[in-house]
Amino acid sequence: MRILKHVILGLLNRSSMSGYDITNEFHTTVSEFWTASHSQIYPELKKLTEEGLVTYEIQITGEVLEKKVYSITPKGKQQFINWLKIDVPMEPTPKSVFRLKIFFSDQLSPERRKYLLNSQILQHRQRLEHLKANHQKFKNPPKMNSPELGDYLVLEGAIMREEMTLKWLEKCLDYT
Template identity: 35%
Template sequence: MAQKNLLKYILLGLITEKPKTGYDLKKEFDTEIGEFWSVKHSQIYLELKRLEKEGEITSDTGFFGNKVEKTYYAITALGKKHLDEWKYSYDTALAVNKDEFVLKLYFIKDRHDERLPSLLKEQLDMRQEKLSHLEGRRTLLFSTPQDIEKQYGHYLILDHAIRRESEYVTWLKEAIDSLKGNEK
C-alpha cells in the first residue's frame, strides 16, 4: 500500500493562518511539529515547489523589511479545499511506530546480556530529558486556560506526548529494577 504524503498537509496547515517562509516552516519542525513529526530541510522546499506547481500555494519573493530576499508561501483556495478534505477524512490503518531502541531489545535474547543495563539506562536518560523538555513546553505555551483554548489540538498533542514519555520512563525504570533483582 502506498504511503500518503502527509508533508503536504502539514505545510498547508502551517501556512493557513498567515504566509510563511521556508525558514519559518523549518523552525516549526524544530519546535512544535518536531515533537511528533520529522522531516529533512530539503524535503520542505521540494514539497513547497510541488504544491506551488499544483496550485495549492502561491509564493511571493521580495525584500520584506530588510535587505535579505525572502520568499513567503501562502495557501490558495484549492490548497484550503484539499487541507479540509484531509482534516475531515479518516484512515483506518494504525501507523507503525519505528523505534530503534525497541528493535535492539527485540534481538537481545538473554536476560543476562551485558549490553542490556547500559542500553536501558541510556534510553532512560534520553526519555527523562525529553519528558522534561515537553513539560517545559507545556508550561511555556499553556500557562493559562485561555492559552489552552486558543490551541486546543496542540495542547492535546503535547499532553499525549507527556503521557507517552512518562509511561516510557516508568517502564524503563521497572525494567532496570527487574535486572537489579536478578543480580542477587
C-alpha cells in the same frame, strides 16, 4: 499519502510563512508528530506551487536577501480540510530501534543491557523535562476551537508518551 504536503498546507492555513519558518516549525511544534528537513520542504513547496495549492510573494530582508513568503490558496485550503476530515484507519505500531534491541536483548550481557537501558532513561528524562517546561507556558488549557488547543493536546500526548516510555524502560531494568 502525501503527509508532508498536508502538514505544510496546515501550517500555511494558520498563517503565511517562508520555507525557513516552516522548517523551524518542524524543529519545534511539529517535531512531536512528524519530521522533515529543509531538503524535503523546499522541493515540496515548489510542487505545491505548481499544483496551485500555495502561492508566494517575495519579500526583501535588508538589502538583497530574498524571502519567499508562502500563502495557501482557496484550492489548497479546500484540499487540506477535506483531508483533515477523513477518518484514517489506526496506524501500524510506530517503528522503534530500541524496542528491537530489547526484543533480542537475551544476546547481551546483563551489564550491557543495563547500560543501554540507563542511557535511554537519561535521554528520555531530559526530553520529558523539556516538554514539561513547554507545558508550563500554558497557564490553563486553551479554549476550544483555538489553534493553541491543538498544540496543547499534542504536547500533553507527548508528555504522556514519554512518561509511559520511562515506565517501560524502568520495568525492563527490573527484569535485568
